[in-house]
Amino acid sequence: MPVIEVQDGAVAISGRPVLRGIDLCVGRGEFVALMGANGSGKSTLVRALTGLRPLSRGAITLFGTPLEDFHEWHRIGFVPQRSGAASGVPASVREVVSSGRLTRRRLLRPLGATDRRAIDDAIELVGLGDRARDGVSTLSGGQQQRVLIARALAADPELFFLDEPTAGVDLPNQKVLTDALASLKERGATIVLVAHELGPLAALVERAVVMRDGRVAYDGEPIPDHAVHEPWLGEAHGHHHHARHESAHEHDHAPHVRSPLEGRP
Amino acid sequence: MTPVELFSEPFMQRALLAALFTGLAAPVIGTYLVQRRLALMGDGLGHVAVTGVAVGLLTGYSPTWTAVVVAILGAIAIEVVRERGNTNGDVALALLFYGGLAGGVLLTGLGGRRAAELQQYLFGSITTISDGDVVVTMVLAALVIVVGVGLSPQLFAVAQDPEFARVAGLRVRFYNLIVAVLAAVTVTVAMRTVGLLLVSALMVVPVATSQQLTRSFRATLVAAMALGTLASVGGLVISAFASYQATVAPGPTIVLLSLAGFVITWPLGVWLRHRARLRRPFADEAPDEHTVSDHDHDHGPGCGHVAVPHDDHVDYVHDGHRHAPHGTHYDEH
Numbered sequence: 001m002p003v004i005e006v007q008d009g010a011v012a013i014s015g016r017p018v019l020r021g022i023d024l025c026v027g028r029g030e031f032v033a034l035m036g037a038n039g040s041g042k043s044t045l046v047r048a049l050t051g052l053r054p055l056s057r058g059a060i061t062l063f064g065t066p067l068e069d070f071h072e073w074h075r076i077g078f079v080p081q082r083s084g085a086a087s088g089v090p091a092s093v094r095e096v097v098s099s100g101r102l103t104r105r106r107l108l109r110p111l112g113a114t115d116r117r118a119i120d121d122a123i124e125l126v127g128l129g130d131r132a133r134d135g136v137s138t139l140s141g142g143q144q145q146r147v148l149i150a151r152a153l154a155a156d157p158e159l160f161f162l163d164e165p166t167a168g169v170d171l172p173n174q175k176v177l178t179d180a181l182a183s184l185k186e187r188g189a190t191i192v193l194v195a196h197e198l199g200p201l202a203a204l205v206e207r208a209v210v211m212r213d214g215r216v217a218y219d220g221e222p223i224p225d226h227a228v229h230e231p232w233l234g235e236a237h238g239h240h241h242h243a244r245h246e247s248a249h250e251h252d253h254a255p256h257v258r259s260p261l262e263g264r265p
Numbered sequence: 266m267t268p269v270e271l272f273s274e275p276f277m278q279r280a281l282l283a284a285l286f287t288g289l290a291a292p293v294i295g296t297y298l299v300q301r302r303l304a305l306m307g308d309g310l311g312h313v314a315v316t317g318v319a320v321g322l323l324t325g326y327s328p329t330w331t332a333v334v335v336a337i338l339g340a341i342a343i344e345v346v347r348e349r350g351n352t353n354g355d356v357a358l359a360l361l362f363y364g365g366l367a368g369g370v371l372l373t374g375l376g377g378r379r380a381a382e383l384q385q386y387l388f389g390s391i392t393t394i395s396d397g398d399v400v401v402t403m404v405l406a407a408l409v410i411v412v413g414v415g416l417s418p419q420l421f422a423v424a425q426d427p428e429f430a431r432v433a434g435l436r437v438r439f440y441n442l443i444v445a446v447l448a449a450v451t452v453t454v455a456m457r458t459v460g461l462l463l464v465s466a467l468m469v470v471p472v473a474t475s476q477q478l479t480r481s482f483r484a485t486l487v488a489a490m491a492l493g494t495l496a497s498v499g500g501l502v503i504s505a506f507a508s509y510q511a512t513v514a515p516g517p518t519i520v521l522l523s524l525a526g527f528v529i530t531w532p533l534g535v536w537l538r539h540r541a542r543l544r545r546p547f548a549d550e551a552p553d554e555h556t557v558s559d560h561d562h563d564h565g566p567g568c569g570h571v572a573v574p575h576d577d578h579v580d581y582v583h584d585g586h587r588h589a590p591h592g593t594h595y596d597e598h
Binding site: 050071087099138148161 | 296299300302304415419422428429430431432433434435472476479480481482483484485548
């Protein structure tokens with residue numbers, strides 16, 4: 001039984017078709033890299049897979065359950081695309097990571113011994129054991145990204161979605177991230193990772209899915225970072241593609257809002 | 266009247282109770298608002314509640330209850346605009362600010378009431394609070410504290426990162442609505458204590474003060490509650506004693522005392538953060554070349570130079586240089 005299955009998936013944002021004709025099947029234990037240029041729809045696909053964006057057509061099943069009936073969120077770990085882990089009020093590394101444990105906790109119950117152990121293990125795995133009590137805002141960008149990964153780890157999920165975990169992260173931190181993901185892979189977790197460039201992660205990737213203009217342009221063996229932008233990619237699938245690179249008027253697909261009630265997401 | 270007599274007066278005891286509960290409850294919800302970077306939401310709701318009070322004065326219903334209802338409607342409106350309009354939460358707040366205040370003043374005039382009547386809600390009149398109002402204040406404040414503290418793991422996660430919270434299976438919209446409604450309730454609770462125009466100060470200033478010194482969310486929340494209580498009860502007591510000499514209103518005294526706390530802790534926070542920055546470990550690796558520093562000062566604990574961990578040893582910052590002990594001399598790092 002595949003962990004993720006998408007059949008003829010399409011997503012429209014504010015009426016504008018963004019993803020279309022997506023067919024994807026990810027098996028247990030696979031390490032998939034979703035690649036593509038800015039605005040190619042790779043983040044949108046992950047947002048659709050996690051239920052943050054509704055499909056306008058087609059169907060998604062996770063662990064054999066249709067997404068709309070899926071409630072076992074503790075089996076999913078999500079690392080959103082973010083610039084940092086800080087907010088308006090100080091929060092310690094431990095507190096941020098603890099919020100990842102909420103999927104396994106019931107309302108109004110304090111943290112149990114199992115919860116604490118899982119939280120400590122997650123912090124240890126990303127190499128921040130000595131910073132657990134420090135405020136997240138005092139950490140570097142790369143360390144904050146590691147905190148977000150530890151938060152996703154805390155619930156012991158089987159399926160991970162990571163949206164650009166290495167964007168803006170320096171090489172030493174990318175290596176720590178890679179080590180953490182390698183140990184997840186050893187545990188048998190399924191990992192779907194959005195990346196602009198793979199860097200040290202390339203050694204782990206077993207399968208590359210390249211998005212272009214909202215379609216899957218390539219799905220198969222890992223390919224080098226620069227090949228993602230080659231015009232020939234995807235020709236084998238019979239689609240007609242222009243060798244079009246990012247142009248100035250292209251945004252990510254977030255609608256640009258001009259008045260308070262306009263631009264419903 | 267001696268101070269003992271003053272504090273044994275029933276009106277003063279009612280005022281003390283109201284101040285205690287308001288001071289404890291307001292920073293709870295203030296912490297979540299500051300975390301969402303919505304520190305001014307309390308002000309927006311305060312202005313909306315002015316209309317609510319005016320509706321009460323016009324219709325003859327209790328202004329406390331009409332204010333609760335109108336403030337909750339305003340809070341839901343802000344939440345809807347925030348959710349639909351992505352980034353324009355501040356514009357929505359501004360619209361409600363003006364609409365709420367203008368509506369309140371207009372309705373008060375229509376009802377033939379004098380502005381002075383509205384004034385006790387705008388700037389608070391804790392010493393004229395009635396028995397029934399004290400009970401309502403205590404019950405609503407207790408509700409805010411129980412929900413705000415009890416659901417703190419969920420509310421923290423939702424405010425910290427809504428998208429993550431949604432994928433974690435939390436009902437983000439529901440929790441956002443809880444915060445909005447609790448904020449509206451808090452505004453009405455604090456209305457009698459510090460007044461609608463100063464409500465937000467009691468929600469936000471203790472949080473701003475406590476986060477100067479804290480590193481974790483829980484510590485910030487608890488410290489803010491303590492500071493809020495200290496400010497509201499302390500401000501009331503100060504104004505009671507000061508009233509022997511001059512006319513001192515409790516509401517502004519509470520707010521100014523709270524602000525004084527911030528003014529005192531702010532430099533302390535700046536200094537603590539500065540110190541933490543100086544002592545943050547150097548991340549780079551020790552240089553391969555071996556440059557000997559030539560000076561006869563003995564570095565060590567308490568030598569007066571900032572000691573910073575570096576790899577497996579300690580560097581001492583000396584006149585802008587980094588000295589690492591090596592045998593009997595120091596290396597430049």
